[in-house]
Amino acid sequence: MTRTWRRLTDRLSGKHDPEVLYEELPDHLAVPVRQWALQVVSNYQVVGVVCLRLRLPSTVLNSHSPGEALANYQDKSNPMIFVEIVDALLAALAEVRPFTAGRYNGATASDLCRQLDFILTEGGSAYMINPDKNGLCRRVDETLRQSLEAAVQAADKQTQGAGAHLREAFAAAYGISPNPSVAYSQSVKAVEAVANPLFLPKSPEPTLGAVRSTLDQGRNKYEMVVEDRTGAPAGINAVVELLNLLWHGQRDRHAGGPTSRPVTQEAAETAVHAAALLVHWVATGVIRKK
Known part of the structure; x- marks a missing residue:
């Protein structure tokens, strides 16, 4: 998906410079990306795979709601941690394929990839879903x-x-x-x-x-x-x-x-x-x- 919309003040001023892309998970992207993650982590198998691969503390899986704990996980020492979680979630989606018609509001793995692609593109993220749909990569032309x-x-x-x-x-x-x-x-x-x-x-x-x-x-x-x-x-x-x-x-x-x-x-x-x-x-x- 190619982003073509430009904000009103830029259109009025005739500004055509490329938009600065956002690293990590800036404030305006945090809520929609974490809400997307909540859809994915409703499958416990996915949560377990991600926690194992990223070596996340046991407090996540031991929490009352592991999915919510993962979707809201933060680590002040690692500002990239949630980008890594999203990357790992995409890999788990591609491997586990837990979503079938009629479950989770009918969402499929492909639906969820399209949703995330829209969020990252519209929010100006420096990352995009890779061509194999199993992880993130840096946004390229x-x-x-x-x-x-x-x-x-x-x-x-x-x-x-x-x-x-x-x-x-x-x-x-x-x-x-x-x-x-x-x-x-x-x-x-x-x-x-x-x-x-x-x-x-x-x-x-x-x-x-x-x-x-x-x-x-x-x-x-x-x-x-x-x-x-x-x-x-x-x-x-x-x-x-x-x-x-x-x-x-x-x-x-x-x-x-x-x-x-x-x-x-x-x-x-x-x-x-x-x-x-x-x-x-x-x-x-x-x-x-x-």
Whole structure:
């Protein structure tokens, strides 16, 4: 869902700057999000799973109403705790599937996901429901999200491995607890999953680096479906350069070298979207032999 409504004073003043997104659980979001949680935690199995996974104190499950205790739980030392609870609730919904027609006012897991998505979007939260509907991730531009989903769908038609790696890369880059190293590594694996069978079908140990070298040395053997300025099929220079960028940018692949360093959050996000583009190109035949 894309938020298009703007407040009256902004419309009158002609202000079009992007709205500042809210971290944690600000006051204006607290009540609707906690009310949403109350619907979910009416299932005791979900409450137990969340308490176990987040290592919440026994006072929650020992309370007179564990569901209410969880929906209203606070921890002054951890301002992100309720965002983590919502994230865990979504995962439990996806796994336990406790909601069926006719129960809890007819709400289903899908209904509850749509309700939360509306609340987070309209309230300007920095978080959104992830593409797999089983947790939260940082809000990303709708165009970027759609491009990732298109790449995953194209990859799944060819090989499920690439799509799974892309999903993991996205979750690691944009999850509530980002892991840039995992995001970058999974991005590389996503491209390898679609490119290795195509460009290195007989190699016993195919890697992205080997794909890069094969295409670099065989630029005259491949072309793209898009045309260049002369009207002929374009060369694959852009593909090779994008592979170079992705391959050389993973600075934590080997330890102890003079240029080894941890992957930054910015580099991880760049890798995810570079991988999505490459996966989409390979999976849909944008790169072809002459």
